Amino acid sequence: MARVIAIASGKGGTGKTTVTANLGIALARLGKKVLLIDADVAMANLSLILGMQSSPITLHDVLLGEAQVHDAVYDGPEGVKFIPSGLSLDNYKRVDSERLLGIVSQLNEQYDYILLDVAAGIEKNVLSALSASQETVLVTMPTSPAIADALKTKIVAQRLGSKVIGVVINFVMNENGEITKNDISSMLELPVYGSVPYDPEVRKSFMQEKVSPVIVRKPDCPASVELTKVASRLSGIKVGDSPSSSKKGFLAKLFSIFRKK
């Protein structure tokens, strides 16, 4: 059974979609089967961040009952699977987001993690995504307006039966006026899974001929490193224990040859 986790924030622009995409890839690197669902049916852009804009069948078609869910699953970077939402405004008005719960339960057995990229606000499609998840991770910024919206999202998620398990603080610049990690943790009464620093590499990842998530393009940049730690905390797997980390580099292989001798 998959852990179905909604990535939500309440406020727009906190980096939910970026966190969802990169966290999904980081979990896949830890050997997990991961499905990402763009549950932001009105303002879908997870596909753009993953660099996969051409998807003939989308979540819209499935929610409209015009396609089977398995036909809307695509291969994403590094083994991640992905269900995009359509960009059509007409379809967005017609879809019944309440069907998301049924869609998620159809896919539950095939994955270890299903991450739902939830829209901003607390409108119907947000409620649908939160109620389709078992757990919620909040993404916020170290500023009071973002935290206020995260608080409201936490209350709504709990009302809908989704357990809010932690928070990711994004765009951390370590300025004096930022609300600290400890303050955020005590205000939200949640553990902090990671403080992702403001990193120009994240923005630069969208500005390439072939767009790819920062964790793919620059795996050693500060944001990628912290997002990998978030995945590690979320899954309970130490980064050093992951299957992918057992792949040795050239020098390590060379040393191991000498050690054997």
Next chain:
Amino acid sequence: MVIKILRSFAARVLDDDSTKKPHSQIEFLRDFLSKHKYIYTQDFEENLVVLKRKHLVDSFLVTNLDGSIVVSSEGNGHTEGIMGTAMLSYIKSELPDSESVLIKRNDSWFMLFPLEKKVFIVKAGSELSNIELRALSFELNSLLQTNKQTLEKKRVSQTA
């Protein structure tokens, strides 16, 4: 270019950061969350009050399919119970795949949701979405089951 580099250097060296932590807002937000703590107790009646606050509703009533009351947050509601179940039964007969019924009456909304051979009748100032109504019904149903088990345990221990 040189000025830009010097400014950047000065900002780093002199820690030219004019921002300050908004302490009053932090306190305000802490206070906000403290008003939204919903802790259930051993007392079933108290839990009904918690549930009402949590889901922002005025009252709720659970009936069997014949209209007899299982529980009421206000301790009454026989008329609403019979009317609600009759109405739901009529709508279900006309539209068998309907999931919930929402009725606007005066300044209130009455919402009917069938679950496990019971009818959950909710009254609120604004309409709940089907998702919210279902979440409330499931939680209330779970409370009813827990209460039933507690009462059963008590009864067994008393007879023993």
